[in-house]
Amino acid sequence: MDGSTMSDDIGKTLLNTPPKVVNLGLESFALELSQQGVAVVHVDWTPPAGGDPALADLLSKLGA
């Protein structure tokens, strides 16, 4: 993707669109966004792969 296409894409999909957020981690961030009327889905996250970071990393690379 060349620079102009990429910046157009970021402009179209991020800067010129009201943020719609998937929140993973601190729930307070999701609550504050929700209170501002921002669309947010809070993920009830727990450490994947049985809490093994190396395995979680590998699984993310494999698309799991």
Next chain:
Amino acid sequence: MSGLVINEVRRGFYLDSVALMRLSRGIAERDGVEEAALMMGTPANKRIMDDAGLLTATGQAAEGGDLVIGIRADSHARAKEVLQEALSELDKPAGHGGAAVQWRPRTTRAALKQAPDSNLALISVPGDFAAAEARKALRRGLHVMMFSDNVSLAAEVALKQEAKTLGRLVMGPDCGTAIINGVPLAFANAVPRGSVGLIGASGTGLQEVSCLIAQGGGGLSHAIGVGGRDLKEEVGGMTTLMALDALDADPGTKHIVLISKPPAAGVAARLLERIGASGKSFTICFIGASDLTLPANARSVDTLKAAAEDALGGVALGVGFDPVMMAARAPAGRGAVWGLFTGGTLCAEAQVIFQAAGQVVASNAPIPGASPLDPGGSGHQLIDLGADEFTRGRPHPMIDPTVRDDALVEALASSRVGVILLDVVVGFGAHADPAGHLAPVLTAHRRADGPVVIASVTGTDADPQGRTAQAAKLEAAGVMVAPTNADAATLALACLGCVPGRDPTNRSA
């Protein structure tokens, strides 16, 4: 560490760091309890608990996805009682009131089934898992803001390369602040919309400049955080360059401000070349940098305040603030300045002001020309309390202001300290009432002949805490409040007679 320690491990039980901090504190305050901590069982957290004398063989066996409860009490019976109370707290239904949804997905994939038009993942999970979550989000078409820190440089580079290929932005890791399309994300402030676009490798730098632009009557198109390491040679400014392209192409952005510590030389050259190719005007604030050769459409400034003034087209901020007059109302200053900052870039900006006044300054986060911190030293010490050594295993001091309490009490009692310099950063993500936390600490420990206390408030009146209300609480506690962080540093120097043109011997007591 004389008491009796017990551990309990909850397998596969996750709570975020703020929830754990609240629980830990509540349990540590109970009668008969010497110390308590609830932490996820990552290797780093287990080391912290071990150092605090809170880890037994039971806790040592925990994995990163397990919750460890450590309690040290004055008797085994009391430790067991409090442990039961802690477990009951954990088993209470979580307070999800106010969340936008009833059912909560457990993965990004499930979240996107629920809300397929989502465009941004905000990631604040423990650093060990953050890169994996960011990768999953990118591959599902989301832009990413990574608040998480403790992500390896190699992982950051790989993520940003993948994001570039996908045409997606990775803000972070360790990105505390962004404002996208008027929406404050993580630590950010309620500022009006306008035509100034900010790009920053520094959270509090973005916050101070955005708030000062608002104070001066301006507004923001967007504020894009890039993470503290983006301008290192290894990362090559990938996100900064993508953000520059995006804001350059954005019709709502007329002027762009770039805020960072000094970049690697090769990265600075690439950035300045890209800036020179833009038709827009730029303000460059590389805190502590010197000898920049700028293109014609860019101006360089030394401080965050000057960056805001330049972005406002030369509007002067803090008009009517006279540090020399204000200093004259304080008791005669003597000794050194101790700056206790929650914002890293606010600490760096104060160092710039001190150096410009010819003062020698030491810091745990020294800018070029400043010295490393010398705990026994008698000179000026400006401390970034958000640095890793203060936040390992606990939330950032902007969330948990108690991180500053011990150092503040020490400074108030020290005969070496003439002036205490503080920042108070408010806005979304921050503590609900940082000035209200500081005031009783100051009242309880202040001496009549003790140090002068000076602060500034980074925030706006549209923020949940309200900038004016926070300043009023500080003033009621005897704090001199300056209009900006830079002005607070100048006032500190004025109290010691260190501002050019001021005669320290000719001042009212």
